[in-house]
Amino acid sequence: MRSSKPQPREIQARLRAAYPDARCALDHRDPFQLVVATILSAQCTDARVNLTTPALFARYPNAASLAAARTEELEALIKSTGFFRNKAKNLIGLGQALMAKHGGRVPSDPAELGALPGVGQKTANVVLANAFGVPALAVDTHIFRVARRLGLSKAATPEKVEADLCQAFPREDWIELHHQLIFHGRRTCDARRPACAACPLLDLCPTGLGQIKDPHLGVRLTLASPQASVLSPQAAAPGAQVPTGDTPKRIVSLVPSVTELLVQWGLAARLAGRTRYCIEPKWIRNTVPAVGGTKNPDLDRIRDLAPDLVILERDENPKEVADALTALGIPWLALEIRTVKDCVRALRQLGERLGAVEVAESRASALEATLTGRRRKGPRTLALIWKDPWMSAGPDTYVGDLLRTGGLAPLGPDRYPTLTDDDLAALSPELILLPTEPYRFNRRHQAELQRRFPDAEVRVVDGQALTWYLSRTELGLDLVRSFR
Numbered sequence: 001m002r003s004s005k006p007q008p009r010e011i012q013a014r015l016r017a018a019y020p021d022a023r024c025a026l027d028h029r030d031p032f033q034l035v036v037a038t039i040l041s042a043q044c045t046d047a048r049v050n051l052t053t054p055a056l057f058a059r060y061p062n063a064a065s066l067a068a069a070r071t072e073e074l075e076a077l078i079k080s081t082g083f084f085r086n087k088a089k090n091l092i093g094l095g096q097a098l099m100a101k102h103g104g105r106v107p108s109d110p111a112e113l114g115a116l117p118g119v120g121q122k123t124a125n126v127v128l129a130n131a132f133g134v135p136a137l138a139v140d141t142h143i144f145r146v147a148r149r150l151g152l153s154k155a156a157t158p159e160k161v162e163a164d165l166c167q168a169f170p171r172e173d174w175i176e177l178h179h180q181l182i183f184h185g186r187r188t189c190d191a192r193r194p195a196c197a198a199c200p201l202l203d204l205c206p207t208g209l210g211q212i213k214d215p216h217l218g219v220r221l222t223l224a225s226p227q228a229s230v231l232s233p234q235a236a237a238p239g240a241q242v243p244t245g246d247t248p249k250r251i252v253s254l255v256p257s258v259t260e261l262l263v264q265w266g267l268a269a270r271l272a273g274r275t276r277y278c279i280e281p282k283w284i285r286n287t288v289p290a291v292g293g294t295k296n297p298d299l300d301r302i303r304d305l306a307p308d309l310v311i312l313e314r315d316e317n318p319k320e321v322a323d324a325l326t327a328l329g330i331p332w333l334a335l336e337i338r339t340v341k342d343c344v345r346a347l348r349q350l351g352e353r354l355g356a357v358e359v360a361e362s363r364a365s366a367l368e369a370t371l372t373g374r375r376r377k378g379p380r381t382l383a384l385i386w387k388d389p390w391m392s393a394g395p396d397t398y399v400g401d402l403l404r405t406g407g408l409a410p411l412g413p414d415r416y417p418t419l420t421d422d423d424l425a426a427l428s429p430e431l432i433l434l435p436t437e438p439y440r441f442n443r444r445h446q447a448e449l450q451r452r453f454p455d456a457e458v459r460v461v462d463g464q465a466l467t468w469y470l471s472r473t474e475l476g477l478d479l480v481r482s483f484r
């Protein structure tokens with residue numbers, strides 16, 4: 001766990017890596033369209049505004065036409081954005097003021113802009129920044145929430161939060177930061193359910209780490225709380241070439257859940273490569289280059305990325321990959337995860353190797369603490385992972401141990417056997433789990449199996465929760481325990 005003291009530079013570096021596409025979400029072509037769209041966006045989503053403005057701007061392309069608008073006609077065009085009577089009144093007033101005082105143009109002077117009908121400080125800042133490139137930091141509901149959760153401000157009003165942010169960040173970064181914080185609030189730091197476990201700022205965030213009460217929800221978050229919210233054969237040899245030395249700065253992860261874990265630990269900036277199956281969090285696909293699949297990664301591509309560490313997992317990646325990396329002189333670290341306790345060990349191993357001991361220990365000890373106590377004897381459970389032919393995850397796999405740890409009785413032969421219809425019938429499962437990956441099981445498969453096993457409970461379940469170790473083990477345990 002890291003210091004709760006705010007670290008603005010590090011926060012912005014990570015936001016930059018996480019949201020390279022951060023920009024103004026309101027469609028506009030000029031300052032006039034932007035000021036109108038921003039007025040409409042009050043108490044309304046940007047997506048809804050973007051659906052409304054094409055027809056609006058076709059009918060009222062400039063200040064002159066807006067100044068002469070008939071109220072009822074304008075109201076009908078903007079009705080879906082909410083508060084349409086007041087917004088229509090402001091828009092007509094805006095058009096008239098622009099014609100009367102500014103020759104029909106939107107002024108770039110903050111005071112003149114702020115004096116226009118319907119334009120408060122927030123709207124003025126949005127227009128100044130996005131239409132005229134003037135450094136400004138408009139604090140909306142997302143920025144207000146995220147800034148306070150990150151400990152960047154303790155203020156109780158948007159104006160004061162804005163002042164704190166302007167003081168903490170260099171003026172030249174304000175425009176970019178404004179968009180990044182909004183993107184972060186929308187995509188990760190949700191008002192009710194912040195995705196702390198997948199957040200690239202977790203180790204910098206006193207709220208996500210549970211050091212302070214969430215200033216928005218008024219409760220202390222934990223990674224296991226509902227708010228905070230792959231399998232196959234052949235392997236890299238365990239205990240093989242585990243490099244030592246400096247903390248790695250260019251990491252290639254060949255394990256999807258490890259890639260997600262590194263982001264959760266705030267190490268996204270150190271990821272130099274990933275496999276094409278490393279797709280969580282989603283933005284990683286835009287920022288970290290792919291190096292092929294988990295079984296057959298492109299070794300030339302990996303070499304070109306000049307990594308100082310490649311992370312593998314025994315079941316995920318074939319032994320030949322580790323051998324080839326050794327031949328290329330590239331350091332690698334192979335994890336071996338077949339049980340939930342292996343996850344505890346691997347978290348500590350990774351934390352030590354990556355110089356992230358505190359955040360790793362915090363996660364490892366929290367997971368370890370959930371493994372104590374008596375296990376109930378739950379239903380005989382078959383976890384299928386493929387169809388045509390049927391394949392299951394056996395009792396000696398990570399999924400099997402997750403089921404056992406969560407109080408269910410895993411069924412079937414060990415490892416990942418193929419099974420005939422007769423094999424399935426002979427196992428007589430009481431519960432059949434159909435994860436949504438690696439095979440995309442769906443309700444049709446569920447109905448098919450339910451017909452064959454009328455006495456069993458057949459459920460389609462979140463494949464990532466069931467099979468992604470380390471980054472989602474806690475979610476997996478919650479899922480499994482819900483069936484006891």
Ligand code: SF4
Nearest residue numbers: 189194196199205208
């Ligand atoms: S760790 Fe959680 S509360 Fe903190 S910024 Fe990330 S999502 Fe928000």
